[in-house]
Each structure stands twice: as structure tokens, then as C-alpha cells.
Amino acid sequence: MRKDIIYSLVLIVALLTQSCDSYLDLQPENGTTRDEFWKTKEDVQAAVIGIYSGLLNTPDSGITIAEYSFMYGELRGGMVDPGVNSSDDQRDVITSSILPSNTVASWAAFYTVINYCNTVIDLAPDVLALDPTFTQEQLDQYLSEALAIRAYLYFTLARTFRDVPLKLEATLSDDDNFQIAKSTQEEIFDQVVTDLTTALKSAVEDYGDNASNKGRITKDAINAMLADVYLWQEDYTNALIAADAVVNSGAGYSLIPGSTSWFTTVFARGNSTESIFEFQYTPENRGPFYGIFLQRPQYLAQASVLEDVFGLDFEDPENKDVRGERVSLVPGTNEIYKFTGLNQDQRKTLQESDTHWFVYRYADVLLMKAEALNELDRGDEALAIVDEIRESRLAIDLTKEQVTGDDKDGVRMYILAERARELAFEGKRWFDVLRNARKDNYANIDIILGIAVKTAPANQQQSIVAKLKDPNSHYLPIYQYELYTNKALVQNPFYK
Structure with a gap:
């Protein structure tokens, strides 16, 4: 040190x-x-x-902890290209x-x-x-x-x-x-x-105000972290217990239905019912995102992400996964949009650029639960969670995979793909790829x-x-x- x-x-x-x-x-x-x-x-x-x-x-x-977290979790994950800066x-x-x-x-x-x-x-x-x-x-x-x-x-x-x-x-x-x-x-x-x-x-279970409940450590934040580390230890029983502790905590977490206001509620404003732990940037104390993604972009979405991760319906262009276009990225320029947008039509101004860093969200915990269930030979329950998330996000049929609950490898890869869609550019991708690749002594290095x-x-x-x-x-x-x-x-x- x-x-x-x-x-x-x-x-x-x-x-x-x-x-x-x-x-x-x-x-x-x-x-x-x-x-x-x-x-x-x-x-x-x-x-x-x-x-x-x-x-x-x-x-x-x-460089802030949030930017390091982005670099460590995204630069090697296949979804980020270098920007001009x-x-x-x-x-x-x-x-x-x-x-x-x-x-x-x-x-x-x-x-x-x-x-x-x-x-x-x-x-x-x-x-x-x-x-x-x-x-x-x-x-x-x-x-x-x-x-x-x-x-x-x-x-x-x-x-x-x-x-x-x-x-x-x-x-x-x-x-x-x-x-x-x-x-x-x-x-x-x-x-x-x-x-x-x-x-x-x-x-603490409840600090008495929403910003503290989402911006400080709570029991739910700790259980989300525990679920994560147990997955890395391949201790799937305890990972499931920790994830269920969040799901059943009574804190009112829920998946907000996909709509034109979903992006603004979850990301631009933050601290929503999908939030568990977020770094609380404010207009007075702005994060690094406006600079590194917009003003002098250091990072772009990889050119094929929109089509390969979220899917494009060329027959019906209005059929869109709510997490893709002008949520995770901007088509054409491949600008990473999740941390700079106000809504799906407008970016925040520099003075308003207070988007949080999302350490754990409810959908993340649900997908960790699905991963643990699959590794415990409960693939049908895992697929039900994936279907629930996809339905709330208006995921398109093109990205739906035809796997059954007894196909552990197939379900594993489906969950990994769904995590790419759900958690794009939130510092998770490389860690998700590495965790899955190293299972069973690198049986999945491919x-x-x-x-x-x-x-x-x-x-x-x-x-x-x-x-x-x-x-x-x-x-x-x-x-x-x-x-x-x-x-x-x-x-x-x-x-x-």
C-alpha cells in the first residue's frame, strides 16, 4: 500500500x-x-x-471510486470501446x-x-x-x-x-x-x-428517510453484498439465503414496469423502489459521469451492443427493450447514456448531472437469486425470475432463449445475457463474465x-x-x- x-x-x-x-x-x-x-x-x-x-x-x-468501479467492471467485458478522449x-x-x-x-x-x-x-x-x-x-x-x-x-x-x-x-x-x-x-x-x-x-433497517435508506448501508445492502460474494465462493445455498433476505425484507422493493418514465425514475432521479444502495451524487457534488461519457468521452458503448445485447426488431422498430436505446446508449454515436440522461429525449445539463452510481439494484439481486437457484438444480425457478424481469423491461422475443430448467449451462448463459441487458455499464459485466468463466476450475473459459x-x-x-x-x-x-x-x-x- x-x-x-x-x-x-x-x-x-x-x-x-x-x-x-x-x-x-x-x-x-x-x-x-x-x-x-x-x-x-x-x-x-x-x-x-x-x-x-x-x-x-x-x-x-x-479518479473516484465510482469511475474505478466502472473501469474494473466494464473495460474488459466486451461492451465498451475507447472514446476519443x-x-x-x-x-x-x-x-x-x-x-x-x-x-x-x-x-x-x-x-x-x-x-x-x-x-x-x-x-x-x-x-x-x-x-x-x-x-x-x-x-x-x-x-x-x-x-x-x-x-x-x-x-x-x-x-x-x-x-x-x-x-x-x-x-x-x-x-x-x-x-x-x-x-x-x-x-x-x-x-x-x-x-x-x-x-x-x-x-440499520430504516434510517427514516429515503435518501439515507438508499445511500447508506442497510441490512438489505449487506445481504445484497453477501449474495454477491457467496456466488464468487460458489456457496449457492448461502447466496440464495442472502438474496431471499432482500426479496422478503418488507422494504417495498419492486420492478417498475417499463414505460417512457422508467428511465427517469430509476436512473435520472434514483432512489426508486428498485434501488438498494447508490452513491448519492447531487447537483452540488456531481459525479464524474458527465465528463467521461459526454463532455470529453473516454468510453463508448461497443458498436454492436444495441443489436447483440438488446436486440433490434427490423420489422417493427417500435418494439424495443426499454433498457436499450437512449437508456443504456444512444444509437449511432454509441454514447453511454445511462448516467447523463434526464429522460429518453433530453440529457441533463452539467449543473443537473447528479445521477447516482448504482451499487446494487433489486433486479441485480433477483438475477443473483436466479443464478443461485440454477446452480442448485432449480432451473425452472431461475427461468421464472428471468421471465419476470424481461416482461417488466419489455424485452423483445429476439433475445428470448429457448432453454429448459434442466439445461444448467443453457440457463447459466441466459442469466449472464440478461445481466448484460439489465446492468449495462453499471460496473458488473467483466465480473459477471469472470465469475461464470471460472466456475468448476475454469470449465467455462470459452x-x-x-x-x-x-x-x-x-x-x-x-x-x-x-x-x-x-x-x-x-x-x-x-x-x-x-x-x-x-x-x-x-x-x-x-x-x-
Whole structure:
């Protein structure tokens, strides 16, 4: 990990409706002792708000967690092309021409926010003895939020890099150890499950307002994360239990019927009945999307996405999957539209560009449930979920697959295709492809190779396919600066 991350300040941004009149320095001056750090429950509350602020606007970095999440989850998934303003490093990730010097592989932003979480987890309990108005219940709820966010960040890192350093204590001074070896992906996943199951015990069900319920960690957000990580662990029984906990939580989640207002409700406004956890950007604190998708586009939808993913009915052009044209992308220009549109006719202005980053939506959880059901030999139930989602989204018959519940491979691929339609450009595609490809010791590596054959430039196709046959290539290298500052690190095998 980079030593300089401990000196980062959380920017002057507060989550949700909080005012912007203060800042939080989660790194005390060198020599400050623990009992001089935080003294009141308000200090702890500010620190937790600071964690969310770090998710929205990563200190000391021009790239936010949301943009990294997009790059890690989409650039290698076969649905994104470079835009005219993409960097050489971004283009190299898309074409699997990745070197340890590639800046996309920098994980510093994630470890900065992980350290904020660790600081709350380590120091907040001390405040109980200092502030008689601070209750154990309040402390446990704050710790739940910090644990869950730390878990999600480590989950993202382990899916992206495979083996990464696991640091569970706060970095509070120059004397702390920065020479930390990698833990295996399996160890990271186990720690993620431990953190999430611990967080679940004290998690909030209802904060009392919709923006907080969608923008802060709740029991449903934790269960959505658990379902996700259990799928990666191929623990389908627990994945189903976690997904069902969300579905049956009584929180009022529902699929909004496809219509001309569906896009505006779910994406442009956000925090709908389809929302579980979203990064809450506002007009005062805008996300990166307007710039990277519209003003100076770094990323475009791959040219064949509209036809191959959503389908085109050439006999009836009005027969459209509601998730495709001028929802996920704009035909012709291939502009990624999901994060900049106001409705299907108008884009937001720069001043209005407050579209959230969608970490988990209800349809995502339903499709994770379908995946678990299929792997548990309950394919007919899985197909019923896929049909429910397709009906609500007005999916066209052209993309309907004729599979039966006893065809596990067929249902698996159908769910994967439906996730591409439902979650296009939401940072899910590469992770979905990789999770399915690596099942049963990479029995399905052809999923990855097929994407390469279809999307790679003709003059690079053979070399890209050859690289991707090595599973080590499916994870990013350790950024060269990290190797320089942390001598305990060993480069990912493919990049040595």
C-alpha cells in the first residue's frame, strides 16, 4: 500500500443532506495518542460521514471510486470501446495489453477509504467511555457501516487483482508497518463474509428517510453484498439465503414496469423502489459521469451492443427493450447514456448531472437469486425470475432463449445475457463474465475467449486470445509504484 494515503483529507463534502461547512481529517498528527483523537459521538458520526464522502470524492486522486468501479467492471467485458478522449492506459486495458505501469491498476483510492473504515472501527469504541450520551447501539450501527463498506472495497479489489494486502487495523502514524504481503483471494473473500455477517447483526433497517435508506448501508445492502460474494465462493445455498433476505425484507422493493418514465425514475432521479444502495451524487457534488461519457468521452458503448445485447426488431422498430436505446446508449454515436440522461429525449445539463452510481439494484439481486437457484438444480425457478424481469423491461422475443430448467449451462448463459441487458455499464459485466468463466476450475473459459474473438481488433485477436487462456491474465497487475514502496509485495504471475 502507498504510504502517502494516510495523509489524505476527506474533501469538504457531506453525504445526503448534510451541510458542507466542515471537513474531517482521519489522520491525526504524528504523536497524537488515541485518547486525544475523538471525544464525542458527533466526532464518530462525522467520521462515518467521511467514509461516504471518500467513496464519492476520493482524496488526492482525480479518479473516484465510482469511475474505478466502472473501469474494473466494464473495460474488459466486451461492451465498451475507447472514446476519443480515452487514455493509452484505458485503451490498453480494453485490449488486454496491460503493463504494471498502467495507472488504471492503481488501488490507492480504495486503500485510502479502507483506512477511513479501519480508523472508525479501531477508534470509535473508545468514545463510549468519553461521551455518556453515546450508546452501544449507536456505536454498533456506525461500526456496521464501516465494516460493510470496508468489505465491499476489499471484495472489489479481490475480484480485480485476485490477491491483495489485507490490512484490518488503522494506519495512524509513520511508525505503522507498510510492508504487508498479499493475502489470497480466498482469504479476502472469507474476510469479506466475516465483516458482512458481523455488520449484519447491528445494521440499520430504516434510517427514516429515503435518501439515507438508499445511500447508506442497510441490512438489505449487506445481504445484497453477501449474495454477491457467496456466488464468487460458489456457496449457492448461502447466496440464495442472502438474496431471499432482500426479496422478503418488507422494504417495498419492486420492478417498475417499463414505460417512457422508467428511465427517469430509476436512473435520472434514483432512489426508486428498485434501488438498494447508490452513491448519492447531487447537483452540488456531481459525479464524474458527465465528463467521461459526454463532455470529453473516454468510453463508448461497443458498436454492436444495441443489436447483440438488446436486440433490434427490423420489422417493427417500435418494439424495443426499454433498457436499450437512449437508456443504456444512444444509437449511432454509441454514447453511454445511462448516467447523463434526464429522460429518453433530453440529457441533463452539467449543473443537473447528479445521477447516482448504482451499487446494487433489486433486479441485480433477483438475477443473483436466479443464478443461485440454477446452480442448485432449480432451473425452472431461475427461468421464472428471468421471465419476470424481461416482461417488466419489455424485452423483445429476439433475445428470448429457448432453454429448459434442466439445461444448467443453457440457463447459466441466459442469466449472464440478461445481466448484460439489465446492468449495462453499471460496473458488473467483466465480473459477471469472470465469475461464470471460472466456475468448476475454469470449465467455462470459452465465455472469456468468445468475447475476445468478437471484440478484439483483427490484428490483435490471436495475441489477445493467447493471453486470456492464462487465468492469471484475468486479474490486473500490481501497480509498479506499490511494488516500489511495499517490498513485501510480489507481482501477479502473468506480469512478471
